[in-house]
Amino acid sequence: MSVWEYANPKRFMDTSARVLPWLAALAALCLITGLIWGFFFTPDDFRQGSTVRIIYLHVPAAMMAINAWVMMLVASLIWLIRRHHVSALAARAAAPVGLTFTLIALITGAFWGQPMWGTWWAWDPRLTSFLILFLFYLGYIALWSAIEDSDAAADLTSVLCMVGSVFALLSRYAVNFWNQGLHQGASLSLDKEENVADVFWVPLLVCIAGFVLLFVTLVLIRTRTEIRARRLQHLLLRERMQ
Amino acid sequence: MIALFLRDLRLAFRAGGGFGLALAFFLLVAVLVPLGVGPKAATLALIAPGILWVGAMLSCLLTLDRLFATDFEDGSLDLLATAPIPMEGVVLAKAAAHWVTTGLPLALLAPVLGILLQLPGPAFGWLTLSLLIGTPALSMIGAFGAALTVGIKRGGLLLSLLVLPLYVPTLIFGAEVVQRAGQGAPLQSPLLLLAGITAGALALLPFAAAMAIRVNLR
Amino acid sequence: MDKVFAIPLPGFVDWLLAYLGKYAAQVLGSYMASLILLVAIIWLSLWRAARTKRALAQAEARAGGRV
Numbered sequence: 001m002s003v004w005e006y007a008n009p010k011r012f013m014d015t016s017a018r019v020l021p022w023l024a025a026l027a028a029l030c031l032i033t034g035l036i037w038g039f040f041f042t043p044d045d046f047r048q049g050s051t052v053r054i055i056y057l058h059v060p061a062a063m064m065a066i067n068a069w070v071m072m073l074v075a076s077l078i079w080l081i082r083r084h085h086v087s088a089l090a091a092r093a094a095a096p097v098g099l100t101f102t103l104i105a106l107i108t109g110a111f112w113g114q115p116m117w118g119t120w121w122a123w124d125p126r127l128t129s130f131l132i133l134f135l136f137y138l139g140y141i142a143l144w145s146a147i148e149d150s151d152a153a154a155d156l157t158s159v160l161c162m163v164g165s166v167f168a169l170l171s172r173y174a175v176n177f178w179n180q181g182l183h184q185g186a187s188l189s190l191d192k193e194e195n196v197a198d199v200f201w202v203p204l205l206v207c208i209a210g211f212v213l214l215f216v217t218l219v220l221i222r223t224r225t226e227i228r229a230r231r232l233q234h235l236l237l238r239e240r241m242q
Numbered sequence: 243m244i245a246l247f248l249r250d251l252r253l254a255f256r257a258g259g260g261f262g263l264a265l266a267f268f269l270l271v272a273v274l275v276p277l278g279v280g281p282k283a284a285t286l287a288l289i290a291p292g293i294l295w296v297g298a299m300l301s302c303l304l305t306l307d308r309l310f311a312t313d314f315e316d317g318s319l320d321l322l323a324t325a326p327i328p329m330e331g332v333v334l335a336k337a338a339a340h341w342v343t344t345g346l347p348l349a350l351l352a353p354v355l356g357i358l359l360q361l362p363g364p365a366f367g368w369l370t371l372s373l374l375i376g377t378p379a380l381s382m383i384g385a386f387g388a389a390l391t392v393g394i395k396r397g398g399l400l401l402s403l404l405v406l407p408l409y410v411p412t413l414i415f416g417a418e419v420v421q422r423a424g425q426g427a428p429l430q431s432p433l434l435l436l437a438g439i440t441a442g443a444l445a446l447l448p449f450a451a452a453m454a455i456r457v458n459l460r
Numbered sequence: 461m462d463k464v465f466a467i468p469l470p471g472f473v474d475w476l477l478a479y480l481g482k483y484a485a486q487v488l489g490s491y492m493a494s495l496i497l498l499v500a501i502i503w504l505s506l507w508r509a510a511r512t513k514r515a516l517a518q519a520e521a522r523a524g525g526r527v
Contacts, residue, residue: 111490135407155457174411235519
């Protein structure tokens, strides 16, 4: 409504408009290179056969599904502390992307688990916590769309995101406690001792970079949309009052 | 705070405010599950702890949407907001009243339903104890969810969607206690973790819930 | 790796199935599903972006620079 409410979003719109084409191009480049490289130019694994190729989708998607939630948490905190509207809208924009990534991780995991573990689904800790993460995303998105007043919605979803983060972590450990599980350890770690072999590692890194860039691009696009939608709402409201 | 707590209790008992509803629902779950999975005692004994805990959890959900909604609609929540007690205290009092009218009777009823579900003998005491320890967390988490959705018309479904994922840790540890008790396994660690979650929820969630209510009253 | 360059296009599907071996269904299935989901979220984002942009432009034109 006031100028200062629009001031920061304005700067955000200008900057993001300049950055977006590059980001999008880079994301597409990384994703296409990484996936084609991984799909066509890496050998079969001696135990997993060609299913090893699923890793190029599964691992980046799973990583970004968690990172998206962390990003939403940070954005929510910024909103609660600094009352920065773009931040709240960015958190809202990230949620459906995170939901999609979670779904990709779950589906590719099922496709991989079917031949390797002999089952589409196992109540393994990692799988279960991802399913719970999926539910958290659903609840968060539903709360956003249920509340009409946008500031109240931003406040309430931020609180939900904070509490949800704590409970998501708790669930992770609770689920670990509940069942020891089939899932292998982390595919990537900084100490390269138990990492996957280099042949798979490099294209995997490219794919991860692609997913990160894709996430940033989509969040920027969606945040821009949210900002425009809010401005549109103000304009329509004003029209109705005249 | 105590006055508010007593007032909520009176309201719950008087208007038939869903007091018996949760218990009836719990009973129904315990009756329907054996009808669904078959009467074999071994199967029932195996799943009884989980069923009883899930049933208690769902019964807790039933009365949650009324926790703040009635007070929100008739404006008494606004009065409470200006009252000398902090909103955190209001939330705590309301969650306590909810627990006394749902969690406590559920915990007391559970052993009876345990008979229906062929719960193994040694688990009965632990079932009640784990529900007594765990249900305060369910009421408190539910109060938080109710505070989030108090401004939404027909928020009941949304409330379940928000609250049920938050119930996961409590459910896991609670059911684990009863499961282990039935098998005669050591159950100290899940019991302590369950108590930890309850203590943590009671300590921290009133602040989050109070914040949500203040936002909704704005 | 060099077998990739040797493939004639019409035989691509046959080659692909042979290349992926007995797990072809799983690998192709997961790639398909993921790509569909990715395309869906990208398309949805772009579509909503375009729609809001258009609506906003119209509303601003109606407001006629008074904002």
